[in-house]
Amino acid sequence: MDRFIVDPVEFAAQAERWIGDRIHLVLESSRRCYLMLAGGSTPLPIYQRLAMRKDIPWSRIDLFFGDERCVPVNTSENNYTMVMRSLFPDGDRPDGMNVYRMCGEENPDKAAEVYELVLPERIDILLLGVGDDGHTASIFPGSAALDEEKRRVMPAIAAKPPLQRLTITPPVIQSARYLLVMVQGEGKADAVRRALVDRSVPAAIALDGDWMMDTQAARALPEDQRLGF
Ligand SMILES: O=C1O[C@H](COP(=O)(O)O)[C@@H](O)[C@H](O)[C@H]1O
Numbered sequence: 392m393d394r395f396i397v398d399p400v401e402f403a404a405q406a407e408r409w410i411g412d413r414i415h416l417v418l419e420s421s422r423r424c425y426l427m428l429a430g431g432s433t434p435l436p437i438y439q440r441l442a443m444r445k446d447i448p449w450s451r452i453d454l455f456f457g458d459e460r461c462v463p464v465n466t467s468e469n470n471y472t473m474v475m476r477s478l479f480p481d482g483d484r485p486d487g488m489n490v491y492r493m494c495g496e497e498n499p500d501k502a503a504e505v506y507e508l509v510l511p512e513r514i515d516i517l518l519l520g521v522g523d524d525g526h527t528a529s530i531f532p533g534s535a536a537l538d539e540e541k542r543r544v545m546p547a548i549a550a551k552p553p554l555q556r557l558t559i560t561p562p563v564i565q566s567a568r569y570l571l572v573m574v575q576g577e578g579k580a581d582a583v584r585r586a587l588v589d590r591s592v593p594a595a596i597a598l599d600g601d602w603m604m605d606t607q608a609a610r611a612l613p614e615d616q617r618l619g620f
Contacts, residue, residue, distance in 0.1 A: 392598075392599055392600065392601065393601045393602075394587075394601075394602050394604070394609075394616060394617075395409075395601065395602065395603045395604065396604050396605070396606060396609045396617050397603065397604070397605055397606070398605065398606060399575065399576075399605040399606065399607060401605075402573075402575050402603070402605040403436040403437045403440055404440065405603060406434070406437045406571065406573050406603050407437050407440040407441050407444075409571055409601065409603060410426075410437070410441060410516065410518065410571065411441065411444060411446070411447060413515075413516045413569045413571075414426065414447060414448075414452070414516065415446075416569075417515045417516065417568070417569075418448060418451055421515070422451065423451050423452065423453055424451060424452050424453070424515050424516065425453050425455060425511050425513075425514050425515045425516070426452050426453065426454055426455070426514075426515065426516045426518075427454075427455040427456065427457050427514045427516065427517045427518065427559070427563075427567070428454060428455070428456055428457065428474050428518055429457055429458075429518045429519050429520040429528070429573065430456065430457070430458060430459070430460070430470025430471075430473065430474060430520070431470070431520045431522070433520045433573055433574070433575050434474075434477075434518060434520060434573055435473060435474070435477045436477075437573065438474060438477040438478045439477050439478075439480075441478065442477065442478045442479065442480075449484075449485035449487070449488045450485050450486055450487030450488055451487065451488075452488050452489075453488070453489040453490075453491065453511075454488065454489065454490045454491065455491050455509075455510065455514065456470055456471055456474070456491070456492055456493050457517065457518070457519060457528040457558070457559045457563075458470065458493070458528040458529035458547075458556055458557060458558040458559065459471060459492070459493035459494075459495040459529075459556065459557045459558075460495055460529075460549075460553040460555075460556055461495040461496070461499055461553060461555035461556060461557065462495060462496070462553050463496050464492075464494075464495070464496055468553055469495065470495075471492040471493070471495075475490070491506070491509045491510075493506050493544070493557045494506075495555075495556075495557055499546035499555055499556075499557060500546055502546075502557055503542070503544040503545050503546055503557055504544075506544040506557065507542065507543050507544045510543055510544065510563070512566075513566050513567070513568060514563060514566070514567045514568070515567070515568045515569065516567070516568065516569045516570075516571075517563070517564065517567035517569070517570045517571070517600070518570075518571050518573065519564070519570065519571070519572045519573070519594075519597055519600070520572070520573055520574070521572060521573075521574045521579055521582050521583065521586065521594045522579075522582065523578050523579055523581070523582055524550055524582065524592070525582040525585050525586055525591075525592020525593055525594050525595075526549070526550070526592070526593050526594070527564075527572070527593050527594040527596065527597055528558045528559050528564070529547045529549060529556035529557065529558035530547065530558055530560070530561075530593040530596065531547065531548070531549055531550045531593065532550065532592055532593060534547050534548070534558075534593065535547075536558055536560050536561075537561070537593055537596070539560040539561060539562070540560075540561070540562060541562075542560055543559060543560055543562055543563050544557060544558070544559055544560065544563075545557070545558060545560055546558075561596045564596050564597055564600075565596065565599065567600070569600075569601075570597060570599070570600030570601065571600060571601050571602075571603060572594065572597045572600055572601070572602045572603070573603050574602065574603070574604045574605075574608040575604070575605045575607070575608055576605065576607050576608055577607040577608070577610065579604075579607075579608045580607065580608055580609070580610045580611040581611055582594065583602075583604060583608050583609060583611065583612060584611040584612055586598070587602070587612060587616060588612065588613065588616070
């Protein structure tokens with residue numbers, strides 16, 4: 392449960408390092424690594440950096456997604472599409488790597504049920520982002536998913552378009568072996584404070600994970616919570 396506060400120019404490199412280190416750690420004791428990715432814009436430069444590393448054994452990695460916007464695949468609002476374009480810009484996927492995407496273009500109830508079936512019991516490395524309203528994955532303030540204890544994936548309604556979403560639920564977040572919450576920019580400072588101090592927004596579900604914030608995102612935290620990297 393570390394809180395990393397880094398210079399904005401260092402943010403992507405530090406997050407990439409955290410992820411790369413955890414992948415190696417998991418693969419020291421497991422044949423495969425279950426890596427669940429965040430969508431949105433924050434992680435895309437991090438994924439681009441990760442993709443350039445020569446030491447990541449993608450053939451031993453299974454990719455999952457923490458949430459999806461219910462829009463056609465191959466559009467710029469589709470998390471899967473944007474993530475895969477960042478990781479593998481030429482479209483070539485490493486042999487042996489498996490990719491399990493949430494089918495946001497299908498009936499949301501059905502798509503959530505189907506995704507639950509492919510999810511492993513426990514995610515090895517879970518990456519999450521935070522929205523400026525404090526949502527994480529697609530668990531928005533006031534969402535029924537906040538109190539969900541049984542279902543691991545469910546349909547959700549966002550506070551902003553695209554409204555219809557699919558999201559993992561707190562049991563998936565809280566059982567992850569390694570969890571990193573990545574937050575960047577001044578626009579997220581209030582959400583970070585409300586998550587880490589007030590615990591009043593959905594991102595507080597991820598309190599037990601590591602948080603990587605740039606100095607802008609961390610600026611509303613009290614002094615005693617701003618520990619260096
Ligand atoms: O809608 C979403 O928002 C959050 C945060 O996205 P960002 O663009 O502000 O980084 C993201 O983590 C989530 O996956 C996405 O669907």
